[in-house]
Amino acid sequence: MTQLAALSLWIALLMAAWCVTLALQGAFVGRGSLIESAARGLHVSFAYTVIAAAGLMTALLGDDYSLKYVAMHSGQNVETFYKICAFWSGGGGELLLAALMLAAVGSIAARVALRRDADRARAAWTVAAIGLMLGVLLACAVFSANPLAVLPRTQQDGRGLDPMLRNPAMIVQPPLMLLGAACTAVSAAIAIAASMRSSFDAPLFARLRAMLTISWGHLSAAFLVGGHWAYVSPGIRALGEKSPAVVAALGAWALLTIALVAFEFRRGARASYTDAHVMRRRAGYLVGAAGAVLCAAMFAARPLTKNYDAQIGDGQLYRARDSWGHEWTFASQGASRLERQGDDVTAVALLPMRDGVRQPFISSESRQYFTGGGLDVFAAEAVPGIRSTVAEDVFVMLSDAGEGSSVLRISFRPLVELGWTGGVLLALAGMLLFWPPRAEIAT
Secondary structure, three states: OOOHHHHHHHHHHHHHHHHHHHHHHHHOOOHHHHHHHHHHHHHHHHHHHHHHHHHHHHHHOOOOEEEEHHHHHHOOOOHOOOHHHHHHHHHHHHHHHHHHHHHHHHHHHHHHHHHOOOOHHHHHHHHHHHHHHHHHHHHHHHHHOOOOEEEEOOOOOOOOOHHHOHHHHHHOOHHHHHHHHHHHHHHHHHHHHHHHOOOOOHHHHHHHHHHHHHHHHHHHHHHHHHHHHHHHOOHHHHHHHHHHHHEEEEEEEEHHHHHHHHHHHHOOOOOOOOHHHHHHHHHHHHHHHHHHHHHHHHHHHHHHHHEEEEEEEOOOEEEEOOOOOOOEEEEEEEEEEEOOOOEEEEEEEEEEEEOOOOOOOOOEEEEOOOOOOOOOOOOOEEOEEEEOOOOEEEEEEEEOOOOOOEEEEEEEEEEEHHHHHHHHHHHHHHHHHHHOHHHHOOO
């Protein structure tokens, strides 16, 4: 399967080049058969990219350490759920997933362009631009960071997955972000094709706006999930800031926001809307206003945040006052240690009381992960304990656990839940406002 997957990656690259070549010829000579063949080349490239991706996933789930990528990003101590996530945990797998997303979305866009676009040359330029972008991604995956490269000698075990990536959000956030980036790339291909032909008619403009809105929605959802992930796992922020995919997606999201706002003002200044579209716009404005108020309330309350660096002995109490003036006491239950296959966990549980009323336990952990050979190749990961309410989050982070005492940071963060709710409402409002009227898309 590994050899078939590696060969499929090469064939996918060749078919992307075939697609670009035939599409450019079709654009210049105006032959529909060439354009159809170019689109079929894009579909075939997608099919072989699927085979390559399936081969890598099979190697990850089957612990095939003959592949360098599997040896670097998985291991016997990695749960099956996170072996799936390991697919896009490194640069090579991320490139392959991005190519898979672009090939899928691009194939659909190419078929729609051939069916709906009256300007055949513009459709050909669209297919050529998509094929070129896909070819670049596949070339980077093949020549720069090939996830199907074989090691000279098969390893007995892998390095394992970075502990910072062992979070349920890992199964959602990167694919969402890359899907949004793929939709953005297809939108760019449509715009490039229209620019080459100097032809921006109303149906194309509406389809372009719809594609940009879909891209914006996927990226917004990805960054909301990623923001919450960074909140509950502070160490992930450093990885995100260094990731080219995250930086590029953030830039694309900012450009999409500017473009869609410009489209909204351009359309709103001269359009007459149907009753259904007017109702949707009103709902969008109301939802957006509610989201903006909630986010503003959270940011206004940020100066009220209180942080306490506490050293608490086992069985001792620590007293603090939260952002709203309530008295809290935290009783340390002492440190507990658990040795499991693949990791050692040190946890400290606190029994909090608010104004004399008992609250649920809050536990913070420090986890040290090991490879199969017992090597601690990753730094210990701190897992905070969080108790969330509408009024505030109580955030406890374990710094050190010694004999008989623990060092923790206790934070009171007001109105954080309102901020997350506001972010979701703003994203929903954007989708309601930016989506073009159905009559325009249908034309």
